[in-house]
Amino acid sequence: MSTITLAKALNDGLRASMEGDAKVVVMGEDVGKLGGVFRVTDGLQKDFGEDRVIDTPLSESGIIGTAVGLAMRGYRPVCEIQFDGFVYPAYDQIVSQVAKLHFRSGGRLPMPIVIRIPFGGGIGAVEHHSESPEAQFAHTAGLKVVACSNAADAYWMIQQAIACDDPVIFLEPKRRYWEKANLDREAAPAPLLSSKVVRDGTDVTVLAYGPMVKTCLESAIAAAEGGTSIEVIDLRTLSPLDLEPVYASVRRTGRVVVVHEAVVNLGIGAEVAARITEQCFYALEAPVLRVGGFDTPYPPSRIEEEYLPDLDRVLDAVDRSLAY
Amino acid sequence: MTLKEFKLPDVGEGLTEAEIVGWRVKPGDTVRVNDIVVEIETAKSLVELPCPYAGTVADLLVAEGETVLVGTPIIAVAPEGADVPSPQPAAEAGVDEAAAALAAQPSAPDDVAGDGVVEAGLIGGAAPGGRTSVLVGYGPRTTEAKRRPRKGAAAPDGEPSTPSPEGPAGRVLAKPPVRKLAKDLGVDLLAVTPSGLGGVITRSDVEALAGAPSPRAGTSPGTSAAPVRPGGETRIPVKGVRKMTAEAMVRSAFTAPHVTEWLTLDVTRMVELVERLKTDREFADVRVSPLLVVAKAVCLAVRRTPELNATWDESAQEIVVKHGVNLGIAAATPRGLVVPNIVGADAMGLHDLAAALGELVGIARDGRTQPAQMAGGTFTITNVGVFGVDAGTPILNPGETGILALGSVSRRPWVVDGPDGEQVVPRWVTTLALSFDHRVVDGAQGSRFLADVGRLLSDPATAMLY
Numbered sequence: 001m002s003t004i005t006l007a008k009a010l011n012d013g014l015r016a017s018m019e020g021d022a023k024v025v026v027m028g029e030d031v032g033k034l035g036g037v038f039r040v041t042d043g044l045q046k047d048f049g050e051d052r053v054i055d056t057p058l059s060e061s062g063i064i065g066t067a068v069g070l071a072m073r074g075y076r077p078v079c080e081i082q083f084d085g086f087v088y089p090a091y092d093q094i095v096s097q098v099a100k101l102h103f104r105s106g107g108r109l110p111m112p113i114v115i116r117i118p119f120g121g122g123i124g125a126v127e128h129h130s131e132s133p134e135a136q137f138a139h140t141a142g143l144k145v146v147a148c149s150n151a152a153d154a155y156w157m158i159q160q161a162i163a164c165d166d167p168v169i170f171l172e173p174k175r176r177y178w179e180k181a182n183l184d185r186e187a188a189p190a191p192l193l194s195s196k197v198v199r200d201g202t203d204v205t206v207l208a209y210g211p212m213v214k215t216c217l218e219s220a221i222a223a224a225e226g227g228t229s230i231e232v233i234d235l236r237t238l239s240p241l242d243l244e245p246v247y248a249s250v251r252r253t254g255r256v257v258v259v260h261e262a263v264v265n266l267g268i269g270a271e272v273a274a275r276i277t278e279q280c281f282y283a284l285e286a287p288v289l290r291v292g293g294f295d296t297p298y299p300p301s302r303i304e305e306e307y308l309p310d311l312d313r314v315l316d317a318v319d320r321s322l323a324y
Numbered sequence: 325m326t327l328k329e330f331k332l333p334d335v336g337e338g339l340t341e342a343e344i345v346g347w348r349v350k351p352g353d354t355v356r357v358n359d360i361v362v363e364i365e366t367a368k369s370l371v372e373l374p375c376p377y378a379g380t381v382a383d384l385l386v387a388e389g390e391t392v393l394v395g396t397p398i399i400a401v402a403p404e405g406a407d408v409p410s411p412q413p414a415a416e417a418g419v420d421e422a423a424a425a426l427a428a429q430p431s432a433p434d435d436v437a438g439d440g441v442v443e444a445g446l447i448g449g450a451a452p453g454g455r456t457s458v459l460v461g462y463g464p465r466t467t468e469a470k471r472r473p474r475k476g477a478a479a480p481d482g483e484p485s486t487p488s489p490e491g492p493a494g495r496v497l498a499k500p501p502v503r504k505l506a507k508d509l510g511v512d513l514l515a516v517t518p519s520g521l522g523g524v525i526t527r528s529d530v531e532a533l534a535g536a537p538s539p540r541a542g543t544s545p546g547t548s549a550a551p552v553r554p555g556g557e558t559r560i561p562v563k564g565v566r567k568m569t570a571e572a573m574v575r576s577a578f579t580a581p582h583v584t585e586w587l588t589l590d591v592t593r594m595v596e597l598v599e600r601l602k603t604d605r606e607f608a609d610v611r612v613s614p615l616l617v618v619a620k621a622v623c624l625a626v627r628r629t630p631e632l633n634a635t636w637d638e639s640a641q642e643i644v645v646k647h648g649v650n651l652g653i654a655a656a657t658p659r660g661l662v663v664p665n666i667v668g669a670d671a672m673g674l675h676d677l678a679a680a681l682g683e684l685v686g687i688a689r690d691g692r693t694q695p696a697q698m699a700g701g702t703f704t705i706t707n708v709g710v711f712g713v714d715a716g717t718p719i720l721n722p723g724e725t726g727i728l729a730l731g732s733v734s735r736r737p738w739v740v741d742g743p744d745g746e747q748v749v750p751r752w753v754t755t756l757a758l759s760f761d762h763r764v765v766d767g768a769q770g771s772r773f774l775a776d777v778g779r780l781l782s783d784p785a786t787a788m789l790y
Contacts, residue, residue, distance in 0.1 A: 005448070007448065033340075034340065037447075037458075037459045037460065038447065038448075038458070038459075039447050039448060083460070122464050122465070123458050123460070123461040123462070123463055123464045124455070124458075124461040124462025124463060124464075125458070125460045125461030125462075126460065126461070129460050129461060130461075174464075175464035176464075177448070177464075178448050178456045178464070178466075215469065218468075218469050219471075222471045254501065281500050282500045282501055282503070282504035283500070283501060284499070284500050284501070285499055285501060286499075301461060301462060310469060311469055311470065311471045311472075312471060312472050315471060324499070
């Protein structure tokens with residue numbers, strides 16, 4: 001058991017995968033000599049060489065296109081997109097090639113590509129650096145989309161994603177890179193495509209993933225002081241969704257709030273709400289409520305705290321749910 | 325004197341080195357936090373660096389024109405008051421740069437500099453304002469997230485942000501679980517008077533109507549928006565548990581020739597036993613009831629008359645006597661009648677049996693009984709006494725040979741032998757009704773079984789004989 005930051009846990013996880021499989025290559029902008037802008041790939045090029053940790057040109061389309069070719073020849077590329085808002089030049093490669101080649105080739109060409117994307121805001125950055133594009137990928141069949149929320153999950157999930165034969169969009173909560181957690185490297189990890197109850201409660205079920213998990217846990221602590229018991233579930237996988245634990249929780253609490261940084265409109269929360277309504281209709285004491293970003297482009301950093309869901313927004317939704 | 329060394333930070337472009345272009349301060353100058361102290365040139369641009377410390381410049385560690393790596397100390401600052409003897413113990417005086425930088429900030433967290441893993445100003449290290457340094461942006465906050473002060477707790481039903489319920493004209497307003505309840509209880513929501521805010525039908529509104537014997541005719545005050553339909557009838561679709569029950573009862577009643585025997589008896593000693601067990605510490609965690617003792621008595625009586633714990637195999641033309649009692653308990657639930665059973669009830673001690681009984685009844689009341697829990701029963705008890713009736717003619721659970729109905733346990737006059745001969749005294753009395761499948765057993769076995777159960781209830785001590 002050790003205490004480790006989320007960024008370091010990813011670094012250790014990448015290292016473990018690279019040590020375990022010579023076909024794993026890391027590529028992206030500044031991932032080599034610099035070690036990545038968030039230092040997630042720090043030291044990997046020094047230890048594994050420039051052939052396996054590749055500093056690419058500033059061309060996201062080129063990074064993913066190259067990864068497709070590598071995957072065709074049996075490699076397992078791990079691509080870093082430096083910031084969420086930089087992924088769009090690669091969007092065509094991801095949705096048209098990465099997501100479809102396995103299907104198109106009748107199963108002959110698996111695409112074991114991991115695309116790491118630091119996502120979400122909260123670091124006071126300029127535009128393109130704080131976006132939450134997960135729904136765009138979750139809406140594309142052929143891609144798996146997962147989001148880690150803490151160091152322990154990050155360590156295991158990155159290795160599981162690399163081991164996965166399907167392409168995985170791997171979302172990293174950049175504002176939580178320096179949050180520490182206990183990591184037990186001996187413990188058996190939960191499956192990659194599973195959600196997890198991270199705090200038990202009885203009154204309202206709150207669902208979150210990535211950076212919002214911590215926000216929701218803090219909300220639950222604040223609510224407990226007021227006598228409201230919130231159950232928090234970390235969705236972890238956004239495509240496919242693993243909602244059985246959610247249904248079980250909702251059947252007990254009858255109330256749900258879904259929280260994400262991405263805009264509410266047509267976000268992951270909309271799909272989750274629809275499925276809960278289908279599966280738990282008679283258990284619902286209140287409509288499934290969503291908390292998320294406003295329907296605007298991500299704002300300038302000076303006012304991002306007004307945009308990002310926080311304790312107050314989460315707890316306001318909890319109160320509204322309880323008022324029905 | 326402890327000097328604070330400011331190390332060349334990564335200034336936000338992901339570069340690893342920079343040239344010191346010009347100093348804006350010289351040794352001896354006084355600097356405040358965020359004063360510009362140096363101009364550096366990276367591969368991309370000229371950048372002015374603010375100082376994270378307040379104090380007096382002690383030394384410039386790098387000459388103008390030199391190129392140094394990120395992380396190299398470039399300037400030493402003597403903190404304010406450092407030239408007078410430090411009042412702090414030496415151990416505390418050695419705090420690292422991050423703490424010093426953060427000390428100038430009102431909301432500096434304690435834990436950032438804690439293990440000193442990353443230097444202030446480097447990626448992942450401390451940044452001014454209670455943040456973590458990043459290449460792009462001010463950095464994420466390291467301070468605790470707090471809830472804003474609440475404006476007086478709004479009453480739950482007065483919460484202004486809750487949309488006020490408003491349905492289309494002529495439609496009723498009710499939450500899904502209440503609609504489900506109404507469906508299960510056969511209540512027509514149109515006939516319910518809503519008591520909730522904004523005309524919403526609540527759970528208790530439905531329950532109140534379900535408890536009423538007939539659809540209300542003119543009994544509601546004129547405030548109800550729902551149309552009142554005098555006379556008439558309610559048609560309930562037969563499905564779910566009702567349908568299953570109906571099919572099972574028809575199958576049982578018209579295949580197994582039923583014989584029912586009755587026994588009315590004094591169970592005062594059983595009632596005393598129940599009262600005694602209720603105060604027994606070992607039974608503190610379970611529910612003790614007459615049903616428990618009856619269940620135990622059935623399990624014992626089966627030992628003498630195992631034919632009652634059997635099934636008729638029509639196709640094989642065999643009687644299959646079961647070697648264990650899976651004791652079914654008929655339970656009235658919101659969903660209807662269910663008969664879950666306790667597997668291996670005859671092998672249980674009284675405490676375990678009580679626990680199993682409590683769990684089974686609890687699950688049934690919650691409507692969570694699984695089909696598997698209702699399969700494989702070998703004998704059934706139906707406790708109609710809880711409804712206040714003397715007994716009834718129970719119909720066999722299909723596939724079983726015996727079913728015992730337990731009537732209400734009540735005070736009745738009873739003839740007993742006293743010191744002055746026979747006299748009539750009030751005693752706890754109940755009636756048992758046993759139905760059995762006459763294909764499997766005859767009156768002799770059935771009567772012996774019922775008499776055994778009766779003896780065990782009127783004198784629980786006879787259990788010692790088994």
